[in-house]
Amino acid sequence: MTFRYRGYDSSGKRVKGVVNAAGIEDAKEQLRHMGILVESVKPHRSLFTSELPxxxxxxxxxxxxxxxxxxxxxxxxxxxxxxxxxxxxxxxxxxxxxxxxxxxxxxxxxxxxxxxxxxxxxxxxxxxxxxxxxxxxxxxxxxxxxYVQEQERIKRDVVKAFIYPSFILLIAVAMINFMLTTIIPKIVDMFEATKSELPTSTKVTLALSHFFQSYSWAMIAAVALSVAAVAIFWKRSERFGYLMDKTLLKIPLFGSMITAMELGRFGRVMALLLQSGVPFAQALNYAAQTVGNRYLHKLFGKIATQIVEGKSFTQAVRENVKKREIPNDFINAVALGEKSSHLAFSLKSLSELYAQQNRDRIEVMLALLEPILMLVIGGIIGFLVISMLLPIFSISMG
Missing domain, CATH: 1.20.81.30 (Type II secretion system (T2SS), domain F)
Structure with a gap:
C-alpha cells in the first residue's frame, strides 16, 4: 500500500513524498529509519504515478x-x-x-x-x-x-514481427474499401442500363458495395468502440480479464507463445530472487506478481499458498496445473532443480530456453503469415475484379 507523508529530514529541511508499506505504522517506521521526522502520513492512491520505465x-x-x-x-x-x-x-x-x-x-x-x-x-x-x-x-x-533488457528485447521482437503484416493488411483494407465505395458504384449505372441478368458473384459484390457506401463509417465507429470497450473491461474487470486471459492460452500457437513468455519471465525473476537470498515462499509471491496473464497469476498464487502450508514446489505445481496448461518440461525441470538444490539454475535455464522458443515461433509464424495474407488479400481483390468483368464481357459479347 502507498502512503503520502510530510516531515523534516536530518538537516531540518521540509520534505514530502510517498512510501510503500504494509500499513501506517510500517510507513512511519520506514520514515524514522530514513531519518525523517514525521509530521503526517496518509493513504495515497494516484492514477498518475507511472511504473519505473x-x-x-x-x-x-x-x-x-x-x-x-x-x-x-x-x-x-x-x-x-x-x-x-x-x-x-x-x-x-x-x-x-x-x-x-x-x-x-x-x-x-x-x-x-x-x-x-x-x-x-x-x-x-x-x-x-x-x-x-x-x-x-x-x-x-x-x-x-x-533481465529487464531481455524482456524489452522480447517485446521488440514481437512488435517488429507484426509491423509488416499489419501494414500490408491496412493497405489491403483501404484498397478493398476504395474499390467498393468508389470504383464499383461508377460501373453500376452501366449494368442497370442493360437490364440484363447479372451473375451471382456480381450481385454479391454490388450488395457489398451498397452496404459499404451506407455503413462504412458506422462500421469503423462500431469496431473502434468495440475494441475500446473490450480493452477497458479487460483492464478494469477482474472476472472479464481472467476469462479473456484464460481463453488466450487456448488459442493454437498464440497460447503456447503467451505461456512460454509468462513462464520465462516468472522463472527469471524467481531465479534472481533466490540467488539474492530471498526466502523461497516470499520469492514465489514476488515472482508471481510479474506474471501478466491473470489466469496464470491466480494459478501461481494458489501454488504459493500451498507451499506456505508445507507442500513442495513440485507437488503444489502438479496438484494445481491441469493438462497442457503448463509444459511438462517446466514441471520436470522444477522437480529436478528442487531435488538437486539447484532450482535457481533450472529456472534461469528454462527462461532462456523459452525466450529462444518464442523467437523460433515468431519466425515460423511470419514465414506462414505473409504468404497466407497475400493469398487471402489477392483472392478478395481478384473476386471483386472478376465479378465486375464477367457482366462486362457478357454485354460486349451480346
Missing part, C-alpha cells in the same frame, strides 16, 4: 553496478546516472530524489520505496533489500539490468 531500470542497474565496482558511493552513482537525463525530466527527478533520501540516512531500498516519482515493482524492491543485506548489490543490479 524498463529503459531507466536497465540503465540504473547497469551503471550503478559499474560505479559500485569502481568504488563510487551509491548517492554519487545516482547523481552520475541523473546527468544523462534533462534536468526537468521525471527520470532526473527520480534519480535525484532517491540520492537525496540516501544522503539523508536511508538505505537504497528505503529511498526507492519512499520516492514519489515512479512506482517501483515489488520484486525489484525486495531484490535490492536482500542484496543490500547480503552485500552483493553490484551483482544483483547487473542481473536486474540484464
Amino acid at each position: 524498463p529503459s531507466l531500470t536497465a540503465a540504473l542497474g547497469r551503471n550503478l553496478s559499474l560505479y559500485l565496482k569502481a568504488g563510487i558511493s551509491l548517492p554519487k552513482g545516482l547523481h552520475l546516472v541523473a546527468e544523462n537525463f534533462p534536468k526537468r525530466s521525471k527520470q532526473y527527478r527520480f534519480l535525484e530524489e532517491t540520492a537525496r533520501l540516501i544522503e539523508s540516512g536511508g538505505s537504497f531500498y528505503d529511498a526507492l520505496a519512499a520516492q514519489g516519482v515512479y512506482r517501483v515493482p515489488p520484486f525489484f524492491l525486495q531484490t535490492v533489500k536482500v542484496a543490500q543485506k547480503s552485500g552483493n548489490l553490484e551483482m544483483v543490479l547487473l542481473e536486474l539490468s540484464e
Whole structure:
C-alpha cells in the first residue's frame, strides 16, 4: 500500500513524498529509519504515478553496478546516472530524489520505496533489500539490468514481427474499401442500363458495395468502440480479464507463445530472487506478481499458498496445473532443480530456453503469415475484379 507523508529530514529541511508499506505504522517506521521526522502520513492512491520505465531500470542497474565496482558511493552513482537525463525530466527527478533520501540516512531500498516519482515493482524492491543485506548489490543490479533488457528485447521482437503484416493488411483494407465505395458504384449505372441478368458473384459484390457506401463509417465507429470497450473491461474487470486471459492460452500457437513468455519471465525473476537470498515462499509471491496473464497469476498464487502450508514446489505445481496448461518440461525441470538444490539454475535455464522458443515461433509464424495474407488479400481483390468483368464481357459479347 502507498502512503503520502510530510516531515523534516536530518538537516531540518521540509520534505514530502510517498512510501510503500504494509500499513501506517510500517510507513512511519520506514520514515524514522530514513531519518525523517514525521509530521503526517496518509493513504495515497494516484492514477498518475507511472511504473519505473524498463529503459531507466536497465540503465540504473547497469551503471550503478559499474560505479559500485569502481568504488563510487551509491548517492554519487545516482547523481552520475541523473546527468544523462534533462534536468526537468521525471527520470532526473527520480534519480535525484532517491540520492537525496540516501544522503539523508536511508538505505537504497528505503529511498526507492519512499520516492514519489515512479512506482517501483515489488520484486525489484525486495531484490535490492536482500542484496543490500547480503552485500552483493553490484551483482544483483547487473542481473536486474540484464533481465529487464531481455524482456524489452522480447517485446521488440514481437512488435517488429507484426509491423509488416499489419501494414500490408491496412493497405489491403483501404484498397478493398476504395474499390467498393468508389470504383464499383461508377460501373453500376452501366449494368442497370442493360437490364440484363447479372451473375451471382456480381450481385454479391454490388450488395457489398451498397452496404459499404451506407455503413462504412458506422462500421469503423462500431469496431473502434468495440475494441475500446473490450480493452477497458479487460483492464478494469477482474472476472472479464481472467476469462479473456484464460481463453488466450487456448488459442493454437498464440497460447503456447503467451505461456512460454509468462513462464520465462516468472522463472527469471524467481531465479534472481533466490540467488539474492530471498526466502523461497516470499520469492514465489514476488515472482508471481510479474506474471501478466491473470489466469496464470491466480494459478501461481494458489501454488504459493500451498507451499506456505508445507507442500513442495513440485507437488503444489502438479496438484494445481491441469493438462497442457503448463509444459511438462517446466514441471520436470522444477522437480529436478528442487531435488538437486539447484532450482535457481533450472529456472534461469528454462527462461532462456523459452525466450529462444518464442523467437523460433515468431519466425515460423511470419514465414506462414505473409504468404497466407497475400493469398487471402489477392483472392478478395481478384473476386471483386472478376465479378465486375464477367457482366462486362457478357454485354460486349451480346
